[in-house]
Amino acid sequence: MAxxxxxxxxxLTADGARIIGLDPWDRFEAVLVRALADHPDADCLVLMGDLAHRGEAAVYRRLAARLARVPIPVIPMLGNHDRREAFRASIPGMPLADGFVQTARDTGPARLLALDTLDGPPYAGAAGRLCATRLAWLDRELAGAAGRQVVLFLHHPPFAVGLPGMDRIALADPEALLSRLRAHGRTHLVAGHIHRTISGSAGGVPWTVLKSPCHQAPLDLVTPDSTLSIDEPGAYGLLLLTAGGIAIHSEDATLPRPDRGHDKASA
Ligand SMILES: [Fe+2]
Incomplete structure (x- = not known):
């Protein structure tokens, strides 16, 4: 198992700026430390975009310094809050393909694909977008998977989740992606962007959305506002990959570690 x-x-913010009263650096540190302590045998750490709240080079440089102390390989990705040029200039040596921040990694029985869905430059909006170059890269990597289970990480979900503010800024032209994944088979999507833990399937392709280490989105199916945020526990995701499939956990990691009691009635 991998x-x-x-x-x-x-x-992550510059100059100590908070988001709904939360310090994103404190939250990231707490979740990262807990994740690495609980799973020192993890194959790698995927950071699934919206790394910097406003795409600042200084934030990427501080992040690079912190990641240098992470003892396992790190796969960084970009979200709509990021800026590709500032990221590339500030964190050298990060994986690139055709100029995009995306990569493939085979681990255990699976092939991990990290796909860059950032739309820009120019950075006109918060929705995600692919292009012929990125889809061609995806085609090559799917073809090279050689029967492995594919886990496709991407920031923007290529599906609706029922939150109207977020559904308006999902991945544009989702069918271009989903049709490829259906044709390949044995694929699981893992997305971010929403700031909630959600699961489902899109046209037969199973997916998981993971929540943030920092602020989360409320379960509001009415308000058409993508900035709605609430203070709930921050979390990391843990993927368990076996020859038979995949299990994905979401672990709240900003709360004190609870005592592990036993249910006396069923003992
Ligand atoms: Fe975000």
């Missing part, structure tokens, strides 16, 4: 850690939507 383990993969995943954190999404860090929203």
């Amino acid at each position: 383990k993969v850690l995943a954190l999404t939507d860090l929203h």
